[in-house]
Amino acid sequence: MLVTPLTKLLNIRVPLVQGGMQWVGLPQLAAAVSNAGGLGILTALTQPNPEALRSAIRETRKLTSKSFGVNITLLPSINPPDYEGYARVSVEEGVRIFETAGNNPGPLIKFFKSKDCIVIHKCTTIRHAKSAARLGVDCLSIDGFECAGHPGEEDIGGLVLLARAAQELNIPYIASGGIADGRGLAASMALGACGANMGSRFMCTVESPIHQNIKDKIIASTEQDTIHIFRTLNNTARVFKNAVSKEVVATEHRPGGAKFEDVRHLVSGARGKVVYESGDPDYGIWSAGISIGLINDCPTCEELVSRIEREAEEVIDRLAKLKVDNKEKAKL
Template sequence: MKTRITELLGIRYPIIQGGMQWVGRAELAAAVSNAGGLGILTALTQQTPEALREEIARTRTMTDRPFGVNLTILPAVKPPPYAEYVQAILDGGIRIVETAGNSPRDFIDQFKAQGVKIVHKCTTVRHALSAERNGVDAVSIDGFECAGHPGEDDVPGLVLLPIAARALRIPIIASGGIADGRGMAAALALGAEGVNMGTRFCVTQEAPIHYNIKQALVAASERDTKLMFRTMKNTARVFRNAISEEVVATENRPGGCQFEDIRPLVAGVRGRAALEAGEVNGGVISAGQCIGLIDDVPTCAELIERLVRECREHLDRARGYFDSP
């Protein structure tokens, strides 16, 4: 395939693995890149910048294809040392960075000076336009269907993608709700030049997640996600389990709640432990509505080849609806 995204990132197929906390590690990133997509390491999954350097080096032992690093920049009372993580990315020779959360404005010049291509993840067109003005090379547009943080506007991809394609000059990547070739074909028809998948790549052989979690996602339907933190204007879409049910019930109790009331339930270390131990109700597990489309646990190579084949088939089928000239 050839789009501006494949040309920009030097990849065979315009398929990008989401930068998922606790999941974006060497094994998964290398498998996606080896299969022709773009694997992504998640910087903050590594507890220190030095650990990120080591993970980058470990990934290089598994693939000679391009891969990137996700750096999510979030407001915090005691934020991570973002500047040190940026330096670790540059020291590791990474040439593709996916940024998310707050604007990457403070680091754009530093990345550009080293020839790094920047993809910024957005949930609104206004933020995508701002990122374009700041000099990023592409944007990933998250629709309301996505796992993680879909923003507060609640606009699904079917509307958000064509609006973004109409407004932006730089290429866009569709994110949220995509798990098969039909969805990829739709995204391309709506104006995207690539797709980003998180939940679907969680349910692959190489994803560093316990088998029980993968099977729970296979068994789930599109109705088995939950929106948490709505009352705090920091919406997160996660898998519907005992933890997310309790969080939402606490948010909706008379008088509402403060974050401290739910902090023990949503602690990151608890979610990581659940993913690794296979405790489906042990912590928060991010998942998008596309879990309703997932019914197997393929290798990354099998999944990507299937996606491309199905995408071609569905685009060809759609062309057949027109009379021949």
């Protein structure tokens, strides 16, 4: 068993968090991850309004007796969401664990801390991690450039970012971006993390509420099948490489560049949602990390979480055996 500051903080068996995922973080997945021993997370903005989130929290409670969290991500949106409403309803419903991410999270973090909640803040720079730590978050989720969705604008891969976190942070942190197996979890811990966050890997599980065609597409894809959109709009997002995302990038690079309005019809989340419902991978934009290159099957969350736990333990045992004392060394 792996006992870390994360397993103790969240009272979970395996140090794995299922991060927020727009249109994917629904009750059936969050509950399955929590039941499997990790931390499942509902994505607030996937619900059309705070009252719908209230129902989703109640539905999740029917599916698991374990704790689960709620993600609230603050990024530019076509229709500005009622962040405060989502936060208030979650607290009213007794949710005690929150994943925050995105721009200007201060007020939200302060609100959750004033209600004695546990906050895991996801960020992509050490600068932002330190400000969140000063605001009193309990844990950071250090999101490397490998990640799906928004990696920020500084392009630092997890290997360096996590080692920097080890040098600079005084509170626990988990690794996020590029992790899909036990090797990734063990590597995260070697870099000082107390666990790992996974998104794309949980998208391709039996309980993930997306069309089987998209799961099959993830399995068939490699680490070369993602692309960054919105780089020129200062809102970079790593998404699956398809006709639509390539058109967005081409539009951004045309002479004179592009404004958000020029690509809005291509990128809207409403259109991306249809990808997951219809199973047409080319219909719109959908988030995917380069970890899709590591995903070759579609297990249940229980199978996946147990497998990653076992693999990580095997890696740790193997590494421990590399260490020999002088007497043993002389015999080699």
